[in-house]
Amino acid sequence: MTVADELTLRGVADGATVALVLGRQAVGLAWDGGELELAADPVDVVRGARALHPRWTWWSARETAAPLAARGVHLRTCWDLGAVGRLVHGLRRDDPAAVWAAGAGLPEPPPERPGPSAGGAQALDLLDLLDGEDAGPPRDTDGRLSRAWSGGAWREDPVRWAALAVRVQADQERRLRSLPDPRRGAGGPPLAVLTAWAESAAALLAVELERDGLPLDRSVVTGLLEDVLGPPPADEADAAALAAARDAQVLRLFPGPPVDLRSPLQVKDLLGRAGFVLPDTRSWRLEPHARTSPAVQALLRWRKAERLATTYGWSWLERSVGADGRLRGSWRAADGASGRMTASSGLHNLPAELRPAVRAEPGHVLVRADLGQVEPRVLAVVSGDPGLARAAREDDLYAPVAAALRCGRPTAKVAVLAAMYGQTSGTAGAALRDLDRAYPTAMAYLRDAEATGLRGGALRTYGGRQLVVPPGAGRFARNAVVQGAAAELFKAWAATVRDGLVALDGSIVLCLHDELLLQVPVAAADAAAALLPDALRSTASWWAAGSPVRFVADVRVAATWADAKG
DNA sequence: CCCATGACGAG
DNA sequence: AGCTCGTCATGGGT
Numbered sequence: 001m002t003v004a005d006e007l008t009l010r011g012v013a014d015g016a017t018v019a020l021v022l023g024r025q026a027v028g029l030a031w032d033g034g035e036l037e038l039a040a041d042p043v044d045v046v047r048g049a050r051a052l053h054p055r056w057t058w059w060s061a062r063e064t065a066a067p068l069a070a071r072g073v074h075l076r077t078c079w080d081l082g083a084v085g086r087l088v089h090g091l092r093r094d095d096p097a098a099v100w101a102a103g104a105g106l107p108e109p110p111p112e113r114p115g116p117s118a119g120g121a122q123a124l125d126l127l128d129l130l131d132g133e134d135a136g137p138p139r140d141t142d143g144r145l146s147r148a149w150s151g152g153a154w155r156e157d158p159v160r161w162a163a164l165a166v167r168v169q170a171d172q173e174r175r176l177r178s179l180p181d182p183r184r185g186a187g188g189p190p191l192a193v194l195t196a197w198a199e200s201a202a203a204l205l206a207v208e209l210e211r212d213g214l215p216l217d218r219s220v221v222t223g224l225l226e227d228v229l230g231p232p233p234a235d236e237a238d239a240a241a242l243a244a245a246r247d248a249q250v251l252r253l254f255p256g257p258p259v260d261l262r263s264p265l266q267v268k269d270l271l272g273r274a275g276f277v278l279p280d281t282r283s284w285r286l287e288p289h290a291r292t293s294p295a296v297q298a299l300l301r302w303r304k305a306e307r308l309a310t311t312y313g314w315s316w317l318e319r320s321v322g323a324d325g326r327l328r329g330s331w332r333a334a335d336g337a338s339g340r341m342t343a344s345s346g347l348h349n350l351p352a353e354l355r356p357a358v359r360a361e362p363g364h365v366l367v368r369a370d371l372g373q374v375e376p377r378v379l380a381v382v383s384g385d386p387g388l389a390r391a392a393r394e395d396d397l398y399a400p401v402a403a404a405l406r407c408g409r410p411t412a413k414v415a416v417l418a419a420m421y422g423q424t425s426g427t428a429g430a431a432l433r434d435l436d437r438a439y440p441t442a443m444a445y446l447r448d449a450e451a452t453g454l455r456g457g458a459l460r461t462y463g464g465r466q467l468v469v470p471p472g473a474g475r476f477a478r479n480a481v482v483q484g485a486a487a488e489l490f491k492a493w494a495a496t497v498r499d500g501l502v503a504l505d506g507s508i509v510l511c512l513h514d515e516l517l518l519q520v521p522v523a524a525a526d527a528a529a530a531l532l533p534d535a536l537r538s539t540a541s542w543w544a545a546g547s548p549v550r551f552v553a554d555v556r557v558a559a560t561w562a563d564a565k566g
Numbered sequence: 567c568c569c570a571t572g573a574c575g576a577g
Numbered sequence: 578a579g580c581t582c583g584t585c586a587t588g589g590g591t
Contacts, residue, residue: 264571425578512577
């Protein structure tokens with residue numbers, strides 16, 4: 001009998017939500033109305049349940065999906081309590097204690113203590129307490145949720161943790177369903193629930209991105225680094241000598257004693273002695289003087305080389321690129337204030353010079369797509385402004401905006417960006433007033449967000465993400481409602497693309513805010529290039545249901561990332 | 567040792 | 578310009 005058969009016998013319906021916890025000895029399953037402990041290989045459990053199409057609920061993809069993904073299991077629909085906890089409660093962390101406490105209306109528990117010693121028997125006692133609902137949740141003397149909830153305890157009793165996951169999931173879904181759906185006349189599940197699914201899928205995708213990495217051609221990286229930095233230093237002393245030589249190239253062009261070029265304060269003095277009195281030494285401030293001063297020019301060149309040497313140099317290559325040529329970093333599906341994906345190891349800020357080194361492996365190509373003008377289009381959807389939505393039907397949204405404002409396209413673009421970023425100074429003044437007249441609903445939406453941000457308090461994005469805004473953070477709030485909603489759309493798109501790639505034997509290798517990079521077999525290039533806009537259309541059909549706004553993606557196929565750049 | 571700040575890469 | 582991130586550096590505090 002398969003796991004699917006066993007679950008069916010116990011009354012679990014096709015497509016049901018089933019909690020999954022991987023214990024040390026057994027796998028714990030639980031659902032609304034039942035539970036099951038299986039002393040079996042988790043891979044067999046998940047594969048055996050596939051015919052039932054369960055929506056797996058787990059405390060976090062990192063805890064539960066990662067070990068399965070590491071063994072090659074392709075997971076499909078899920079509910080990630082950590083990811084949804086971030087969404088619905090605006091949590092900045094996603095450990096079980098924090099997620100559970102938020103659902104129970106308790107203050108945030110102290111952070112988990114590092115190390116494997118936590119949890120264990122003590123945590124199990126607390127689970128006993130918890131089972132008696134009347135007794136209330138376990139608390140420390142300060143009234144906060146007990147710190148003994150820290151990681152690892154579920155390994156000893158997976159079924160009970162699975163049962164608890166079912167309760168937390170139900171609470172999260174109930175909260176999401178209680179939010180007003182911002183769409184007009186949309187059928188199907190509420191937007192906030194759809195967003196929860198997409199956020200959960202993104203957390204799963206983050207685990208896979210972390211596992212698979214970004215394909216890099218090591219010899220290309222090495223060549224690029226050698227051009228700027230010379231050969232890799234043999235030892236510390238060698239590295240110091242090379243750095244000193246680079247410094248000397250700049251210092252000899254400036255009068256006076258040498259300074260530490262890595263110290264902005266000392267560089268400011270250095271520039272002052274050379275006749276450049278500046279409030280700071282940022283490159284855009286130095287740029288105008290580079291044409292007349294070889295010394296300034298040398299300093300700017302030094303900065304670029306120094307950036308490469310420190311952040312993207314030999315040690316970065318050693319640390320972040322595996323023997324398989326994959327650049328790996330840690331991924332988070334919804335980090336930071338507005339819920340964007342984040343990645344370490346320079347994956348989100350790889351300098352353009354290094355992008356030719358991102359290369360498909362033999363027999364494969366890269367397929368790149370980025371969303372065009374995504375933030376103003378998102379603003380049109382989330383604000384429900386009819387005029388801006390009409391403009392967002394066009395391939396180039398700024399053309400009709402310029403017509404409505406009776407100004408040039410560049411001015412229209414600057415004005416729209418200024419409105420979304422909360423610009424306070426500069427030249428967009430007149431255009432901003434025209435923007436107010438032409439698109440009053442969109443501008444009021446932004447102003448309302450800013451007003452909430454100034455007071456401080458809670459704000460929700462279009463998809464239901466709770467944003468916690470400290471008082472005075474008006475500009476942040478103004479931007480976060482747009483940036484956050486754009487992140488939600490992006491992740492929903494990415495999740496759809498991920499699904500479609502299974503049949504093509506391809507994978508997403510990079511997510512970059514509004515850009516997806518895929519690696520697929522050469523034979524699947526055309527299909528993947530078609531998948532990206534198709535997935536965008538189907539995602540937008542529910543995300544922007546009832547709105548005429550169109551989302552557009554620019555797609556290119558190439559061997560390297562640089563060549564796939566529009 | 568942590569923490570603020572400057573600087574800079576990207577979207 | 579205005580927003581968001583991660584990373585490395587200095588320089589101030591313990």
